[in-house]
Each structure stands twice: as C-alpha cells, then as structure tokens.
Amino acid sequence: MTEHQPELIPQTNSTETPEEQAKRDEYRRRLVEYLKDPTFRATEGFPIGTDEDILALSDPPYYTACPNPFLPEIIDQWQQEREEIRQKLGLKEEKYQREPFAADVSEGKNDPIYNAHSYHTKVPHKAIMRYILHYTDPGDIVFDGFCGTGMTGVAAQLCGNKKEVESLGYRVDNQGVVWEGEKAISRLGARKAVLNDLSPAATFIAYNYNTPVDAAAFEREARQILREVEQECGWMYETWHPNCDDPNRVKGRINYTIWSDVFVCPNCGKEIVFWDIAIDQVNEEIHDTWNCPGCETLLAKSSKRDSSALKAERGQETRFDRELKQTIRQIKQVPVLINYSIGKKRFEKKPDLFDLELINKIEDSEISYSIPKDRMPEGSESRRNDAIGLTHVHHYYTRRNLLTISIFIGCVKKYQNLLHLRDAEIWASTGVTEGSSKLNRERISGLPSKLSGTLYVGSTIRETNAFTFLQRKLGKLFDERIRKIENNPIILTTQSSSENHSKSNYLDYIFVDPPFGGNLMYSELNFLWEAWLRVFTNNRSEAIMSKEQHKGLVEYQGLIQKCFDEFLRVLKPGRWMTIEFHNSQNSVWNAIQEALQRAGFVIADVRVLDKQQETFKQANTTAAVKQDLIISAYKPNGNLEENFRLKAGTEDGAWEFVRYHLGKLPVVNGSNGTAIINAERQAFLLFDRMVAFHIQRGVMVPLSSPEFYAGLEQRFTRRDGMFFLPDQVAEYDRTMLNAKKPVQLTLFVNDEKTAITWLRQQLDPDSGGEPKTQGDLTNDFNRVMNRAKHEQPLELIELLKQNFLQDAEGKWYVPDHNKATDLEKVRQRALLKEFKEYTESSGRLKVFRSEAVRAGFADCFKRQDYETIVTVAERLPEDVLREDPDLLMYYDSALLRKK
Structure with missing residues (x-):
C-alpha cells in the first residue's frame, strides 16, 4: 500500500x-x-x-x-x-x-x-x-x-x-x-x-x-474538493431501486446502511441475525429474550436480563487485515437494511446481491491515502472493544467510510496556499469521524446516536454515508460559523x-469547565x-x-x-473565576472545593444551573451534587492578604476578612424574579469561610463559633437571617421594600449541623419561622431527617436543649446572641468530651457524632496538635472523610503541617 x-x-x-x-x-x-x-x-x-x-x-x-x-x-x-x-x-x-x-x-x-x-x-x-x-x-x-x-x-x-x-x-x-x-x-x-x-x-x-475564514473562498474550495471526492468514491454509495434484478431498476444514493451483530445459539450452533430476531420495528421494541429459530431455546444477549435464558454468544469471523498485514478475529456483522434516495424520495430495502458484491469490492479496495492505524491506548474506554476485535483506530470504521474520509483529507492537503481554509476543511472532517464510525448506534426510535462519553459499539450500527455527512457539515459552515466570528483576539x-x-x-x-473526576x-x-x-x-x-x-x-x-494554583497566580487580585461543575459524587465536589481553597481562592457563591429553585443541599458545602453547579470564587486583593499577614491569628484579622467577603457577595439573591435567602450571608457559612481562610493559610482560628456568631450580631446588620455591611443594608431594604419576603432555601437534613440549621429556620422569625413546641416540630423533623448511616443518633429534644431556649408556654425559640454564646460554650464542652473518647478508643470509628469530630479537629488545630487530627481522621470511613468538606480541610491541612 x-x-x-x-x-x-x-x-x-x-x-x-x-x-x-x-x-x-x-x-x-x-x-x-x-x-x-x-x-x-x-x-x-x-x-x-x-x-x-x-x-x-x-x-x-x-x-x-x-x-x-x-x-x-x-x-x-x-x-x-x-x-x-x-x-x-x-x-x-x-x-x-x-x-x-x-x-x-x-x-x-x-x-x-x-x-x-x-x-x-x-x-x-x-x-x-x-x-x-x-x-x-x-x-x-x-x-x-x-x-x-x-x-x-x-x-x-x-x-x-x-x-x-x-x-x-x-x-x-x-x-x-x-x-x-x-x-x-x-x-x-x-x-x-x-x-x-x-x-x-x-x-x-x-x-x-x-x-x-473568507466565506466565499471557503465555499468555493470546499465544493471543488467535494466534487473530486465524489468522483473517486461516489460509486461506493450507489444501490439499485427497487432491486438489482428489476428490469426497470434505477440508481439510488445510499443515505445509510444498518449493520447487525450475528449471534450463535449455544445449544444448536445456529447463527442468528440480531436485527431479524430481536428488533420489533412495528411496535418499536427490542426484545430482551428470543427463541432460537433452529431449536427454540430461549436466548438473550445477557443472562442478567432473564436467568431462565441462555446467553447467546456474538458470532466471530477471521479475516486478513490489510493495514496491519496480519490475520485478525472480529465479531461478525452483516448489512440488514439500506436507506436510500431517488431524487427527494426516500426508500428502504434489504441488501440485494449487487449491494453485497459492492461491499465485497470495497473490502478488496486499496487505500492510497494515509489512514490512522494506531493501537487503541490503555484505558477502560479505549480498550473496551478489544473483546470484539476493535483494537485499532481503523477498525472503528467500515472500509467504505474509512476510504471516503481519507480521500477527503488527502484532497484537502493537495491545496497548498490557503492555510485557514485547509484547517477549516480538516476540522469539518473531524466533525464527522465519530458520526461516520461504528460508534453510531441504530436505535429503535430511528434516531441514531453515539452513547455519550463512551466508545461503546452497539449490536446494531448505522453506517452513515460519510460523503453526504461531509456535505452537510461543510454546508453548515458556509452559513453559520464563519459569519459571526469577525476578529481573532x-x-x-x-x-x-x-x-x-x-x-x-x-x-x-477565568471561566473553566474542568474534568469531573472519573466521569x-x-x-x-x-x-x-x-x-x-x-x-x-x-x-x-x-x-x-x-x-x-x-x-x-x-x-x-x-x-x-x-491547575488552580496556576490560575490564582495569573489572575489579577480582586478578580473572579467561574467554575462550571457537574458530578454526582459528593467526594469529587469536595475535592474541587478543597483544591480551590488550598490554592487561595475564596468561594463566594454556589448555584444550581437549572430553572428550578436551588436546594440547600446543592448550595451548601456538604451537598451531594446532582446537577450542574456554578461556583463563583475570587482571588483576595493584595490589601486583604497583606493586612491579614499583619493581623494573622487575631480577631481583627478575622473580622477584616468577613467585611471583605461580605463586600464580594450579592446584596439581593434572586432567581426568576423571586428573592431567595443567600446561604453565603448566613452565619454558619460565614463562619465556615472564615475558618477555611485561616486554615488554608496555616493560621490559628482566633474565634470559636459562639464568639463568631456573637461578633456578627455586634458588628453587622441582620436581615432575614442574613448579615450585611452598613451600605448594603440600605440597598437591600430599598429592593425589598415592595417585594415579598425572600424564599428560604429547601434544606436537606442528614446530620447534626444541618438539623440545627433546619431548626433555626423553623424557630427564627427572621427566617420565616416562629417559636414552637417540641410536638409542633416532631412530625416535620422526622419527615426531613435523613441521618447518614455513620452519624450517631441524636434525639430532637437533645438538639433543642443544647441549642435553643424554652419559654413559659413550652415553646422553643432562638436565643439572643449572649445567651446563645453561653449555650454554645456548654455544647462545645460536651462535644470535646465526646471527641476525647474517640481519641482514647481504638479501631475504626463506624458510628460517631460528626459535630464532635469537627469540634475536636478545630481544637487540635488551634493547639497545633496535627498528629491527633491525622490519627482520628484515618480511623474514619474514607468515604465519610472525603465527603465532609470540614473534616477533609482539617485533615489535609494537618497532613501538610505534620510533615
């Protein structure tokens, strides 16, 4: 060759x-x-x-x-x-x-x-x-x-x-x-x-x-190349209408050919064409099981579908690979249907003798242009088809389409003087290489598709006419792409x-859409x-x-x-990065968040990208991500970083960060015209961001949570459960003057931290709640509570006693910050006592109180006892550690400093 x-x-x-x-x-x-x-x-x-x-x-x-x-x-x-x-x-x-x-x-x-x-x-x-x-x-x-x-x-x-x-x-x-x-x-x-x-x-x-690209020149050259390609490969997409034996037959142009796997009955050895036996075109169904036409044995592609059925094996055939110059063994596939056109009318037929001989002729044709013959690389996707004999790149194409694409690219490369036109034409060819390959499944709906994100090859494939595909792709470029892009900055x-x-x-x-773990x-x-x-x-x-x-x-x-380290270095201080993210694994979301914070970014907003109201689970740091999220993070400006270095570990330094961070947050958070509570302005997330800012910089956190919450009340103005700077309050009040009370985030309750936040929503008038008795809360609490399997059970009455106060009528309410501080101190002592029990025990911690571990880690970090953090963290279930951003942050930071 x-x-x-x-x-x-x-x-x-x-x-x-x-x-x-x-x-x-x-x-x-x-x-x-x-x-x-x-x-x-x-x-x-x-x-x-x-x-x-x-x-x-x-x-x-x-x-x-x-x-x-x-x-x-x-x-x-x-x-x-x-x-x-x-x-x-x-x-x-x-x-x-x-x-x-x-x-x-x-x-x-x-x-x-x-x-x-x-x-x-x-x-x-x-x-x-x-x-x-x-x-x-x-x-x-x-x-x-x-x-x-x-x-x-x-x-x-x-x-x-x-x-x-x-x-x-x-x-x-x-x-x-x-x-x-x-x-x-x-x-x-x-x-x-x-x-x-x-x-x-x-x-x-x-x-x-x-x-x-010069649209007129591009169209002129592309049409010339297409004419040359058609002269060389047009014959490969011809068929007779209605069939080759009809005396009044006329030539038609093939639109696509459907190929089907051939299976072998394990009982009698009969070959079975999957398309003929399993596809019900009338009812648009694919049968999971079918009877062998030779011996009536019940068969299936996989015995998992029906344990009573025998698994039919894919038929295989041996052939000589001209490109590899060796004999190979692949699954057997046969053409079962041809869709073709006469003028503007479409027809379908089973392949006749001419069609089968045409395919054999194409198989015997030499390829005079360069084609890729590379071995597929190591990998779960790239080697998934080794078992069916698709081991090299050229195996992913029928020979007809392999010839057509190689001819097109070869003709493009003959034109020596128009760089951008040539690149655009090769670009168009890459646009059809997947759709013209065996990855293009024929589905019962009649709409072909590649299984997104995989190199899966189905039992029925649609061999698209690669030449007409190229025509359509280039035609779109004539009309759409080039006319909108006018300069090249x-x-x-x-x-x-x-x-x-x-x-x-x-x-x-910076706008990035990074890889999503193992997706x-x-x-x-x-x-x-x-x-x-x-x-x-x-x-x-x-x-x-x-x-x-x-x-x-x-x-x-x-x-x-x-990567985030480099992004922080090249981004101007005070500027923003937007991260579009999707992954169903909480641990991957936490890894992204942790990487952002360790690099030095501060997360200011997390939103769900759909038209529905975001849920608390999706918007807070312990969320399991089920939809696309937009993460807004900023690089702190030089003044903040410099002042923080001078005041590191002091209360002044902590409050300076909070003021700066509040200034970065939206004053009014809205979705589809409805105001929504901004979780980032609520006390618990402000505390989390302040702690993370210190921990990631290796600085002692100068405020406990009760001291922090009390300080928020003293230094900032609260509206609807959110905290604002003085100038922001005026804007918020003006905006909300004629608006309805903002919608509270839907809360997903799965641990003590989220349970306390949910109770605060129910009991705090600023958050749309009111004082309630334990009886008023019990049914709703049991309905929303979805305790994680590792989380130590904690009764509603204990949560109320440790975090809220009860009035003369038996109703629980949110205490003012002075009394809340006293309550929190008592609670912290209880949490640290429980954490000490964990440190004195041995073996894996299968069921524990996450809040106690968080409190213990914070206390250890303050005392620079990194060894205890690492020791306890490595006794926790790995999935729990990786899916809890607070625990993960302390563990990673302790690991770095322990070394």
Whole structure:
C-alpha cells in the first residue's frame, strides 16, 4: 500500500499582505527552533507527536499544537491595547467591583455555533457570554484552562457583536452600553481570550471555532474538493431501486446502511441475525429474550436480563487485515437494511446481491491515502472493544467510510496556499469521524446516536454515508460559523494547565469547565480524532480519576489544585473565576472545593444551573451534587492578604476578612424574579469561610463559633437571617421594600449541623419561622431527617436543649446572641468530651457524632496538635472523610503541617 506522507501546512493565507505573511513565516521559523529544544519539549503536558505533525496543525503565533511560546509577547501587546481601550471608555482599574453571577447553562444548546462540532461536554457560548459581560470590560483578557471546543473564546469575541448580545435579552444603546432592564451591566466590545487544553484535538477544534475564514473562498474550495471526492468514491454509495434484478431498476444514493451483530445459539450452533430476531420495528421494541429459530431455546444477549435464558454468544469471523498485514478475529456483522434516495424520495430495502458484491469490492479496495492505524491506548474506554476485535483506530470504521474520509483529507492537503481554509476543511472532517464510525448506534426510535462519553459499539450500527455527512457539515459552515466570528483576539496553547503560562496577575477573568473526576476519560475519547490529526494527548498530567492511569481521588485533587494554583497566580487580585461543575459524587465536589481553597481562592457563591429553585443541599458545602453547579470564587486583593499577614491569628484579622467577603457577595439573591435567602450571608457559612481562610493559610482560628456568631450580631446588620455591611443594608431594604419576603432555601437534613440549621429556620422569625413546641416540630423533623448511616443518633429534644431556649408556654425559640454564646460554650464542652473518647478508643470509628469530630479537629488545630487530627481522621470511613468538606480541610491541612 502506498501512502501519501504528511505534509507541512502551507504558509500563506489568501487575505494576508506580504508584510503579514513575512511575520507569520518568522513565527513558524521560531516555532521550529523551539521544537528542537529539549527543555521546551519537557513542558508539562507537551503532546505526543513529531515536529512535522505539530507544525502541520499549528498557526503561530496565535495557535500552536504544543505549548505556545509566543504567549508572553502577545499578552504584552494585549495589555497595551487594553489600556488604550480603557482610557477611551473612561474605565478605572481601582473602581472594579462585581458581585457573583450565575446563568442558566441550558441556554443556547440549539445554536448553530454550538452544534457545529461535537464534544463530550460543552457549555453553550451564550451562557458564557453572560458571565464575561458581567465580570469584564472590552479589551479585558479572559482565560479558560480546560477549553474543550473553545466556547469561551467564541463568547469573548461575540461580546462585541451587538446582535448576539441583544439575543441574550439585553439592550445595547448607541454608546455601546449594555442594559438589563433599567440597569447598565456592561459595555459592548470583544474581549481577548487565552485558551488552553491538554488535548491537541480540543485546541484544534477550538482554533477553528475561533478563527475567521473568507466565506466565499471557503465555499468555493470546499465544493471543488467535494466534487473530486465524489468522483473517486461516489460509486461506493450507489444501490439499485427497487432491486438489482428489476428490469426497470434505477440508481439510488445510499443515505445509510444498518449493520447487525450475528449471534450463535449455544445449544444448536445456529447463527442468528440480531436485527431479524430481536428488533420489533412495528411496535418499536427490542426484545430482551428470543427463541432460537433452529431449536427454540430461549436466548438473550445477557443472562442478567432473564436467568431462565441462555446467553447467546456474538458470532466471530477471521479475516486478513490489510493495514496491519496480519490475520485478525472480529465479531461478525452483516448489512440488514439500506436507506436510500431517488431524487427527494426516500426508500428502504434489504441488501440485494449487487449491494453485497459492492461491499465485497470495497473490502478488496486499496487505500492510497494515509489512514490512522494506531493501537487503541490503555484505558477502560479505549480498550473496551478489544473483546470484539476493535483494537485499532481503523477498525472503528467500515472500509467504505474509512476510504471516503481519507480521500477527503488527502484532497484537502493537495491545496497548498490557503492555510485557514485547509484547517477549516480538516476540522469539518473531524466533525464527522465519530458520526461516520461504528460508534453510531441504530436505535429503535430511528434516531441514531453515539452513547455519550463512551466508545461503546452497539449490536446494531448505522453506517452513515460519510460523503453526504461531509456535505452537510461543510454546508453548515458556509452559513453559520464563519459569519459571526469577525476578529481573532484569542491565543491557544496545548499543554497542562498546571504549567507556567506567562507573567503573574495579568488575567481579568477565568471561566473553566474542568474534568469531573472519573466521569469522562477525555484522552481516551479524543484518541479517534487525534489519530486523524497525528498529534496525541500526553495524559500524564490529565486531571481525571482512572484505574489505568493509577489516579484516584487524591491524585485527581492534587492535579486539579496544581491547575488552580496556576490560575490564582495569573489572575489579577480582586478578580473572579467561574467554575462550571457537574458530578454526582459528593467526594469529587469536595475535592474541587478543597483544591480551590488550598490554592487561595475564596468561594463566594454556589448555584444550581437549572430553572428550578436551588436546594440547600446543592448550595451548601456538604451537598451531594446532582446537577450542574456554578461556583463563583475570587482571588483576595493584595490589601486583604497583606493586612491579614499583619493581623494573622487575631480577631481583627478575622473580622477584616468577613467585611471583605461580605463586600464580594450579592446584596439581593434572586432567581426568576423571586428573592431567595443567600446561604453565603448566613452565619454558619460565614463562619465556615472564615475558618477555611485561616486554615488554608496555616493560621490559628482566633474565634470559636459562639464568639463568631456573637461578633456578627455586634458588628453587622441582620436581615432575614442574613448579615450585611452598613451600605448594603440600605440597598437591600430599598429592593425589598415592595417585594415579598425572600424564599428560604429547601434544606436537606442528614446530620447534626444541618438539623440545627433546619431548626433555626423553623424557630427564627427572621427566617420565616416562629417559636414552637417540641410536638409542633416532631412530625416535620422526622419527615426531613435523613441521618447518614455513620452519624450517631441524636434525639430532637437533645438538639433543642443544647441549642435553643424554652419559654413559659413550652415553646422553643432562638436565643439572643449572649445567651446563645453561653449555650454554645456548654455544647462545645460536651462535644470535646465526646471527641476525647474517640481519641482514647481504638479501631475504626463506624458510628460517631460528626459535630464532635469537627469540634475536636478545630481544637487540635488551634493547639497545633496535627498528629491527633491525622490519627482520628484515618480511623474514619474514607468515604465519610472525603465527603465532609470540614473534616477533609482539617485533615489535609494537618497532613501538610505534620510533615
């Protein structure tokens, strides 16, 4: 087999002046020199690929398929441009002030830009636009360290597109001021964007999403290439209508072919076509069991479905692999249905003799262009199909589609003079490589799909016509992508986000959608794309949980924290980072939160991203995450950090942090026009944030919880159970003057801490409650209480006695802060006494009082007794330790200091 060797991407663009082209050539020459430097190649996350292949993807200085060495000089240039823009708009750095902001992540998923190229996870660019408009000004520099398809870059650019901004429901006046109702919220103008990802496939997709192309030239060249491809491979998608034996037959164009697994009866050995025996097309059902047509034995794909059925084995066949030049064994699949068109009419038929002979002819065809033949890498996803014989990249395609995609890419590479057009066309081909593969399942509904986040191959697959798929993909690009992106204020780099990117304190805002623990194996899922691009992810620093990579929760948290450490370094003081997060595991959410706090960020807001009211469980620090969350965190400004160092461990230092933190929180928290209690302004979370700020900086916490709660009452104003600064109270009162009382967060009660908070809601008039008797509370308490299995049972009456007071009528009420302080001191003594019992016992602690452990850890940390914290923590169930953010924070901090 003769292969065309990879060629360097051409060095010209149709719209560039000679001076611009000379500058671009100089950047390419410099990149060649960098690639020869072993130190440069030792950069964390440097991708796997030859110099030639890396150069073939790169478009320096703005995009490199490796660490971008030109980032510092471009940042310097952008900083100068930013200052000019700010002077023109009259913006002053010292007046920057923003509250946390969250938007509905579901917005914009049907937008043509969003759907132009698939990816495993993606936040719609219109949702990100809301964040960027809120937190930044024109010319500001935005960063996304896990950029994926580059939606943050698209969003940053489209903040300068009036029509796109107005599509969000905002109004833009003649001066470019963006209004939401009667409030000016931002200014129209593109923002700069720095995008980074570990995956070369991701940054290549992002580059093409964010790079403008001459639409007319692109369409002209793409149509010419499609004509050439059709001449070479069009015959592979032809069929006869109604069949090859009909004397009046006419040629049709195949839209797709359905292939089915063949199973073997373990009783009689008869081969059974799954499509014929298990698919009920009339009733749109897939039968879990079926009878063998040869011996009537009850069979199933899996005996787990029906224990009375025998498991039918997948049929296998031996064939010679031309690309590997060896005999291989794979599952047997046969074509069972062809969907085709005559003009605009669609028809279906079973494959006839011509169709079967055509498939055999294609199987015998040589492939003259380069195709990926790489072995699938180690991994739970990438090796999941080894058992059925799909061991190499080319096995994931029918030979017909493998030929078509390789022919298309080969034709694209023949065009030497139009860099951006060529990249856009190769980008379009990556957009069809999944949908044209065997991952494309045929479902009973008739709508094919890839099982998201996996490389699963079903028992029935739809072999899409790769040529018409390419036509449709390129047609969408003619109309949608190119016309919206008008400039190119972005830079892309391919490396680990934990690596030093540039100078410190230069970013104005960060939006990231990080990996979610073990939810997705990105490097494995991207391997099919990267095999076509010939540059691969270096997964050594990939922040995931993976048995194959020997990465558990601890390793994941460490890798994520290294990234957050770098994000803190490059973000300007007082500026914001937004983290979009989804994971159903509480321990992963806590790992993200812990990594943020250890890096030095302060969490100011956590919100659920859907149209329903957020629950307390999802909004507080002990939540199990069931939906997408938006985490708003800020980098404390230099004055706070400097003053804190001078007052570290003192009450003044603690209250200075609280004042600063309250100033960062939204005054009115609303959702869909309804005011909601802001948990971050409630006493328990303010205390948690203050403690975390001290612990993560290795400083003794100067206030106990009763002292802290008493101090809040003395220093700040309380409204509706929330605390405000003096100037914030006036704004809150004005806003709430004609509004209903804010809605209380729905509380999920699973331990003593949340039980006390729930009781406070019920009994405190400021929170919408009123004094009640034990009898009034009992039924509701039993209904909401969902005690964790490790939590020591505590009766309602004990919780009431230890935390509240009873009036003459027998009703329990929330005491004023002086009496509450006395109660809390008594409670703390009881908790520490119980903690001492834990320290004097031995063996695993299976059932215990979490509040006692928290109180004991706090006391030990104050006394610098890190050894006891570590000893007791390692006796707790590991899942409990990892899912309780307070315990985890003390344990991790004690580990660091114990060493």
